[in-house]
Amino acid sequence: MRVLVVEDEKKVARFVKRGLEQEGYGVDMATDGVEAEEYAQGREYDVIVLDIMLPKKSGLEVLKLLKQGKVKSQILLLTARDSVEDRVAGLNLGADDYLTKPFAFEELLARIRALTRRVSQGSALLKFADLSLDSQTRKARRGSVEVELTLKEYALLEYLLRNPNRVLSRTLIAEHVWSQSFDTETNVVDVYINHLRNKIDKDPLKRLIHTVRGVGYVLKEEEA
Ligand code: CA
Numbered sequence: 001m002r003v004l005v006v007e008d009e010k011k012v013a014r015f016v017k018r019g020l021e022q023e024g025y026g027v028d029m030a031t032d033g034v035e036a037e038e039y040a041q042g043r044e045y046d047v048i049v050l051d052i053m054l055p056k057k058s059g060l061e062v063l064k065l066l067k068q069g070k071v072k073s074q075i076l077l078l079t080a081r082d083s084v085e086d087r088v089a090g091l092n093l094g095a096d097d098y099l100t101k102p103f104a105f106e107e108l109l110a111r112i113r114a115l116t117r118r119v120s121q122g123s124a125l126l127k128f129a130d131l132s133l134d135s136q137t138r139k140a141r142r143g144s145v146e147v148e149l150t151l152k153e154y155a156l157l158e159y160l161l162r163n164p165n166r167v168l169s170r171t172l173i174a175e176h177v178w179s180q181s182f183d184t185e186t187n188v189v190d191v192y193i194n195h196l197r198n199k200i201d202k203d204p205l206k207r208l209i210h211t212v213r214g215v216g217y218v219l220k221e222e223e224a
Contacts, residue, residue: 001116001155002026002176004045006036006062007078008054012101016049019105020112024151026177033057040066040073043175047112050095051078052086060089067094074115078103126161129221131200131208133157142200149199152177156192157200160209160219169216193217 003020007013008031017027028043030036032055040048040062048066052059063075077090077098087098097111117124117135126133130143138154140147149157155177160168170189178188193209201209210218 001046001158002028002044003112004028004030004036004039004043004048004073006030006033006039006049006054006059007051008032009051015105016108019109022151023109024155025112026155026175031055033059033062036062037065040071041069045073047115048073048075049078049108049112050075052083052090053080060086060093063090063093063095076108076111076115126158128161128164128219129208130206131161133161140200147199150195152192153195153199156189157196160217163219165218165220167212167215167218171216173216189216 001024003025005013005016005020005027007016007029010031013029013031017029020027028039028045030039034056036048036050036054036059037057039045048071050059050063054062059077063077066073066075074096075094077087077095079086079090079098079100081100087100090098096115099108099111124134124136126135132141133139133154134141135158138149140149140154140157156173159173159176173189177192193211197209201207205222207222208219210220212218
């Protein structure tokens with residue numbers, strides 16, 4: 001799951017970023033409206049947390065442009081407690097939810113989870129062949145074997161399961177599972193793919209995670 005946090009108050013932004021990363025989300029940050037548009041149009045985000053009061057361009061202007069541009073991300077607005085007008089304007093412009101400042105991190109997390117559940121149409125279970133991943137328990141299952149995953153393993157497997165039969169480059173995987181500052185020269189993606197293989201893809205005759213040489217990985221069933 002990737003989240004873009006747009007907030008010019010550095011303390012709030014850092015606090016949100018750190019909290020979401022601890023929950024296994026990949027998080028990018030933008031600090032003004034123009035930067036927000038560049039990020040949102042350049043990459044895919046599951047959720048965009050968008051402050052209304054921003055330098056250069058307001059959150060409402062950004063929201064309007066993104067909705068016109070058919071950006072698919074769920075958009076959660078951050079509004080001042082007393083600005084009912086902003087909230088109404090935001091919802092009219094197509095915001096998916098809003099949260100008034102100041103907020104507790106747990107509340108933000110609950111809203112983001114609700115929005116991403118909406119995206120996956122209420123299903124807590126991602127499935128491919130005999131592999132499944134439960135977003136409630138955060139456990140994977142391969143055949144009849146249940147497996148515990150670390151946060152990053154979970155995030156990586158979730159990304160693969162959301163994109164079956166699609167070749168995913170190392171860069172794309174790194175961008176979705178880790179953060180924007182992530183150094184794609186490192187072999188972290190390969191290391192985590194190996195962790196996953198050891199947990200859920202051990203049988204060489206029933207491989208689901210395949211290496212695409214020089215590119216990345218694809219989740220697919222072996223052709224018979
Ligand atoms: Ca602000």
